[in-house]
Amino acid sequence: MLIATKEIEVRYAETDQMGVVYHANYLVWMELGRTHLISELGFNYAELEKEGIISPVIDIQASYKKPVRYGEIAIVNTWIEEYDGLKVTYGYEILTQDGEVSVLAESRHVCVKKDSFRPISIKRKYPEWHEAYETHKKRV
Template sequence: MKVVEKQIEVRYAETDQMGVVYHANYLVWMEVGRTELIKQLGFHYADMEKEGIISPVVDLQVSYKKPLHYGETATVRTWIESYDGIRVTYGYEILTPDGEIAVTGKSQHVCVKRDTFRPIVIRKYFPDWHEAYERAKK
């Protein structure tokens, strides 16, 4: 299984009054990790959008374990948890500077036509992505 890591420096604007990362910012970091994974597989989500295909989140699970604080560097680990040719579930771990798990999560996505919101079969529309996802999930 291919796992991609991306470093994120915690900015002041991402924290609450206690100096702890505000919970919704982890979702943004998951998107950063997902984008990096797709990039390392050789693709760009923007290219899919140019073809009239979007990939909305249909399910999201997040579990908060330890806080991250302003000035620390988080490591976002991202991988393909499951893929069936229509749905993709990405897995995430966000680590503290000491390598402890701060957050775990999963997000499930389905590719749809932008104008009709009907799901597509990725293998048919984007065979190169399909092959890359099949290889990366193993």
């Protein structure tokens, strides 16, 4: 299982009045982690979009454990939790700079044609992505 790690320097604009990262910003960090994982697998999500394929979120779960604050470094670990040739679930662990768990999350996606939102089979249309996802997904 491949785990991609991305460090993020927390900016002031990402915090709320309590001085902690606003909860919705973790979703943005998950996207950064996902994009980084895809890149580490040797692919480019922007190229997929140029071909008229997008990958919307169809479900997201997040459990907030410990806040991250302005000026700290957040560490986003991302992996392929589940994959079946059509849908993919990414797992996330966001850590504080001290290595404590801040957020545990999952997001589920399906690839669709941008113009019609009709699902496509990654397995059939992108066999190289399929093979990489099969090879690097979490083993139970």
